[in-house]
Amino acid sequence: MYARREHAGSYSDDKILGSCALFGMMNLTCERFSSKEPVHAISCMRERGNGLGGGFAIYGIYPDLADLYAFHVMYMDPLSRRRAEKNLMRDFRILLSEEIPTKESNEFLDPPTFWRYFLEPKPSKLRDENVSSDEYVVRRVMGINTGVRGAYVISSGKDMGVFKGIGFPEDIADFFRLNEYRGYMWICHARFPTNTPGWWGGAHPFSILDWSVAHNGELSSYGVNRRYLEMEGYGCAMKTDTEVLAYALDLLARRHNIPIELIAKVFAPPYWEEIDAMKPKERLTFAALRRVYGSLMMNGPFSIIAARHGEMIGLTDRKKLRPLIGGMRGDFLYISSEESAIRSISPSLDKVVRPYGGEIIVGRLRDLRVMETPTLVGRVYA
Amino acid sequence: MRRYLLPEYIVERDDLKCTRCKICVEQCTYGVHNYNAIKNMIESRSELCVDCLRCVLFCPVNAITVRRNPNVYKENYHWTYEFITSIKRQADTGSALLSGMGCDKQNLTYWDKLLLNACQVTNPPIDPIREPIEIRTYLGGKPKMLEFEFNDEDITLGTKLGPCLCAETPILFAAMSYGALNLNVHEALARAAVDCGTYFNCGEGGLHPSLYKYSDHTIVQVASGRFGVDLKYLSVGAAIEIKIGQGAKPGIGGHLPGEKVSDDIAMVRMIPAGTDAISPAPHHDIYSIEDLRQLIYALKETVEYTKPVAVKIAAVHNSAAIASGIVRAGADIIVLDGVRGATGAAPKAIRDNVGIPIELAVASVDQRLRDEGVRDEVSLIASGGIRSSADVVKAVALGADAVYIGTAALIAMGCTLCQKCYTGKCPWGIATTDPEISKRLNPEDAYKRVVNLVKAWSIEIKEMLGAMGMDAIESLRGNREQLRGVGLTDRELEILGVKMAGE
Numbered sequence: 093m094y095a096r097r098e099h100a101g102s103y104s105d106d107k108i109l110g111s112c113a114l115f116g117m118m119n120l121t122c123e124r125f126s127s128k129e130p131v132h133a134i135s136c137m138r139e140r141g142n143g144l145g146g147g148f149a150i151y152g153i154y155p156d157l158a159d160l161y162a163f164h165v166m167y168m169d170p171l172s173r174r175r176a177e178k179n180l181m182r183d184f185r186i187l188l189s190e191e192i193p194t195k196e197s198n199e200f201l202d203p204p205t206f207w208r209y210f211l212e213p214k215p216s217k218l219r220d221e222n223v224s225s226d227e228y229v230v231r232r233v234m235g236i237n238t239g240v241r242g243a244y245v246i247s248s249g250k251d252m253g254v255f256k257g258i259g260f261p262e263d264i265a266d267f268f269r270l271n272e273y274r275g276y277m278w279i280c281h282a283r284f285p286t287n288t289p290g291w292w293g294g295a296h297p298f299s300i301l302d303w304s305v306a307h308n309g310e311l312s313s314y315g316v317n318r319r320y321l322e323m324e325g326y327g328c329a330m331k332t333d334t335e336v337l338a339y340a341l342d343l344l345a346r347r348h349n350i351p352i353e354l355i356a357k358v359f360a361p362p363y364w365e366e367i368d369a370m371k372p373k374e375r376l377t378f379a380a381l382r383r384v385y386g387s388l389m390m391n392g393p394f395s396i397i398a399a400r401h402g403e404m405i406g407l408t409d410r411k412k413l414r415p416l417i418g419g420m421r422g423d424f425l426y427i428s429s430e431e432s433a434i435r436s437i438s439p440s441l442d443k444v445v446r447p448y449g450g451e452i453i454v455g456r457l458r459d460l461r462v463m464e465t466p467t468l469v470g471r472v473y474a
Numbered sequence: 475m476r477r478y479l480l481p482e483y484i485v486e487r488d489d490l491k492c493t494r495c496k497i498c499v500e501q502c503t504y505g506v507h508n509y510n511a512i513k514n515m516i517e518s519r520s521e522l523c524v525d526c527l528r529c530v531l532f533c534p535v536n537a538i539t540v541r542r543n544p545n546v547y548k549e550n551y552h553w554t555y556e557f558i559t560s561i562k563r564q565a566d567t568g569s570a571l572l573s574g575m576g577c578d579k580q581n582l583t584y585w586d587k588l589l590l591n592a593c594q595v596t597n598p599p600i601d602p603i604r605e606p607i608e609i610r611t612y613l614g615g616k617p618k619m620l621e622f623e624f625n626d627e628d629i630t631l632g633t634k635l636g637p638c639l640c641a642e643t644p645i646l647f648a649a650m651s652y653g654a655l656n657l658n659v660h661e662a663l664a665r666a667a668v669d670c671g672t673y674f675n676c677g678e679g680g681l682h683p684s685l686y687k688y689s690d691h692t693i694v695q696v697a698s699g700r701f702g703v704d705l706k707y708l709s710v711g712a713a714i715e716i717k718i719g720q721g722a723k724p725g726i727g728g729h730l731p732g733e734k735v736s737d738d739i740a741m742v743r744m745i746p747a748g749t750d751a752i753s754p755a756p757h758h759d760i761y762s763i764e765d766l767r768q769l770i771y772a773l774k775e776t777v778e779y780t781k782p783v784a785v786k787i788a789a790v791h792n793s794a795a796i797a798s799g800i801v802r803a804g805a806d807i808i809v810l811d812g813v814r815g816a817t818g819a820a821p822k823a824i825r826d827n828v829g830i831p832i833e834l835a836v837a838s839v840d841q842r843l844r845d846e847g848v849r850d851e852v853s854l855i856a857s858g859g860i861r862s863s864a865d866v867v868k869a870v871a872l873g874a875d876a877v878y879i880g881t882a883a884l885i886a887m888g889c890t891l892c893q894k895c896y897t898g899k900c901p902w903g904i905a906t907t908d909p910e911i912s913k914r915l916n917p918e919d920a921y922k923r924v925v926n927l928v929k930a931w932s933i934e935i936k937e938m939l940g941a942m943g944m945d946a947i948e949s950l951r952g953n954r955e956q957l958r959g960v961g962l963t964d965r966e967l968e969i970l971g972v973k974m975a976g977e
Contacts, residue, residue, distance in 0.1 A: 310597040312943035315955025377631045386948030
């Protein structure tokens with residue numbers, strides 16, 4: 093098990109680098125579906141992972157408890173659970189808590205235990221702090237992930253959850269008995285960490301509130317992304333570059349209220365040469381985005397699939413150093429590292445989307461138009 | 475009184491090669507070489523030589539060699555040559571020792587203990603010859619976040635950003651005043667700034683009217699002497715810099731002896747010709763941070779908030795706290811000038827002993843501003859002894875937005891760091907206002923050399939960025955993950971915020 097560093101000072105920011113497979117599948121009419129197809133598709137790209145990480149984010153899995161925050165918490169030892177639950181009980185009204193059912197398996201050597209809690213912030217605490225409940229949840233999650241040894245909140249959104257660990261994705265799906273869940277959107281990841289051994293918390297997707305991100309690549313800009321987010325109150329505890337993507341999405345989308353198409357332009361901005369050539373109003377907007385959010389530019393090869401309720405996006409770095417492809421058939425949107433994974437479950441497609449570097453694929457619930465960036469650039473005004 | 479000083483250098487001449495062309499006689503401004511017509515020989519007075527190497531480089535037959543005087547005092551690790559010489563000089567004159575250029579002491583350079591990262595396997599290095607790598611750098615204040623307005627499908631930017639500088643490379647030319655330097659040097663720097671898409675800082679001696687045409691690329695400085703400051707001067711530059719301190723002489727103002735104050739310099743500085751131009755040590759309207767705030771806003775009001783205002787301080791022990799105050803006082807840019815920062819003249823004791831290395835100052839200021847959540851509201855310029863593109867890259871990785879270069883630009887023009895700028899006899903025609911000697915510096919030639927230097931460094935910066943897998947400099951800014959230290963203590967690594975190599 094990965095030993096956690098006691099003094100996570102500004103210079104101890106070990107990260108885990110990797111190259112991986114991504115697969116996302118969304119029903120645009122919110123129809124929920126089983127694990128069968130997404131797990132099949134991600135396992136089709138076995139070559140891109142190495143068994144040191146697999147994971148899923150599933151949206152729409154807890155419809156009966158959709159008003160409550162669903163915390164999935166990973167515990168490295170029994171003591172960590174006691175410590176974290178003390179915090180949770182102090183800060184939240186917990187309406188239901190249970191161990192996440194897993195399959196007995198010889199595949200995994202000493203897996204951590206996973207618990208889930210359905211909870212809401214204590215009203216009195218919320219009043220004292222005078223913040224939105226989302227902000228309250230983010231702060232508590234940061235508190236546990238950076239402050240409680242051996243406990244990691246791996247997802248904290250409503251009506252969604254993350255399941256992940258060391259193994260090939262299909263093994264992880266088995267382990268968490270994902271065939272018992274149904275969701276309208278699945279984000280899947282197979283991991284190939286290279287520089288450090290994988291650990292359970294380092295598997296993807298990474299999640300905060302209902303954002304989840306699966307990532308293929310390596311962020312050379314991680315050092316500055318992390319320091320910027322720390323300045324904004326996000327503590328990076330998972331030792332992997334992907335974490336910063338999830339927090340950056342939360343910061344920009346929720347706290348700064350920036351539309352996802354423009355967030356894509358923060359992560360993978362146009363070149364100055366392109367900005368200089370834009371019409372004056374656009375130029376102002378895009379120059380301002382780069383000047384103000386330059387520290388959140390994600391530099392280095394990446395492709396990501398990110399999602400929140402009702403929205404799934406795919407994005408690559410501006411040089412497109414990692415693969416990404418989108419496909420549609422009927423009400424389904426697929427985003428994948430490789431076309432073969434999509435074709436393995438949907439041999440014929442109505443539409444195939446092959447974005448250029450820095451172009452975003454956006455799928456929105458009940459919106460059958462799948463957006464690609466060029467339509468956006470024309471409608472940004474300063 | 476007989477002087478007890480050993481000649482520092484020995485000037486040797488290969489008399490068989492020497493053609494008696496007398497170029498060395500003409501070139502030496504210190505009177506080392508003299509032609510003896512009776513003997514038909516050129517004689518050299520070694521004790522006057524400052525090792526500027528002008529004669530060596532200009533001798534058409536390579537007949538001259540300058541080397542350190544092999545006569546040394548008895549070896550003593552405590553009483554070194556420098557201390558013995560200094561004492562003897564002071565015993566002769568009874569005055570404070572002056573020196574030019576920056577501190578030349580050992581053990582104050584951390585750049586050489588920092589190493590950069592490069593991509594291998596898991597992400598691809600980027601080839602700057604084939605792919606765009608962006609080093610454009612905006613300098614100025616910024617809001618913490620942007621607000622957008624949404625109407626149907628339209629997205630409109632609602633936040634107005636403040637004024638800023640846009641440099642095409644993170645290298646700017648540091649403040650060096652007209653008076654310390656002559657107009658040819660200023661013109662060369664101004665033209666180079668235009669060519670390189672960057673900025674030249676005119677220093678505290680005002681801006682010559684003939685250079686107003688380059689003012690879009692000029693940062694005008696307001697120092698404690700207020701020389702040359704009027705409405706036109708403030709309005710004409712691209713930015714205004716308040717000089718509180720200077721790395722070469724923290725706690726002291728600039729001194730320009732009356733002998734260097736010619737008519738033209740007097741006109742630009744707005745003082746009578748021949749008078750000493752002594753900047754007070756403090757700004758007498760700034761005795762604390764709230765007064766600085768008033769000056770910052772007085773200047774902003776004057777130019778109607780159209781230009782960013784920078785504040786330059788010397789890197790000293792509590793720079794981090796001072797910098798934090800400066801941000802809150804409303805500055806858009808903070809300039810940190812480290813102990814290696816140079817000068818035309820400074821008391822040697824101060825130059826060599828006051829201030830801290832820029833590497834440590836940048837690291838601690840950047841961290842402090844982050845701890846307080848205000849780092850991105852200002853830009854940070856590191857200054858003082860930047861010698862190479864690698865120093866620039868390391869400065870940016872530690873947390874600077876850009877750097878100022880002064881000494882490096884002068885070296886490009888010909889300076890050999892003989893450290894005698896305060897004599898006003900600079901044989902390279904740089905740190906002199908003597909009209910005859912100033913002619914030695916051809917602004918056309920000097921400007922090209924400086925442009926070449928900046929272009930060369932910019933290419934190297936792109937190479938290093940590309941090797942680290944980054945195609946834009948904003949991803950390097952404050953990215954200490956890209957640095958590793960060697961030969962440093964844990965405490966030094968902690969203050970620099972970098973890991974040990976191998977970690």
